[in-house]
Amino acid sequence: MTTIELKSNLHLLIDRISDNSVLEAYHTLLKREVKEVGDFWDxxxxxxxxxxxxxxxxxxxxxxxxxxxxxxxxx
Structure with missing residues (x-):
């Protein structure tokens, strides 16, 4: 599966979650993995x-x- 397909599938799965506590848990997990992106100009x-x-x-x-x-x- 390509990166684009993975991202699309993740988006679809997350979009189907209605439980706010589950969404907050995923947000916390993913936030730890994503590095802060600075301004490309720098x-x-x-x-x-x-x-x-x-x-x-x-x-x-x-x-x-x-x-x-x-x-x-x-x-």
Whole structure:
């Protein structure tokens, strides 16, 4: 079973639980396993941050292309 299938199945199972105490128990268990995720921005290099900022500046200046045009270039 793939990760996506497992997550989907877990979601379906949890969605069917109506007992609040059982849900709280699962929440407590799962919360212990999930590590806190920080802001991805903090993990980027300065060069990556500058590239993103340049892209945002391009968008603001109207320098943009439709996604389909960009994807066709790489597919």
């Amino acid at each position: 993990d980027l290099t300065n060069a990556q941050k500058e590239d993103i900022k340049a892209g945002i500046d391009d968008l603001k200046a109207g320098r943009k292309k439709p996604l389909s045009e960009v994807m066709n270039k790489y597919l």
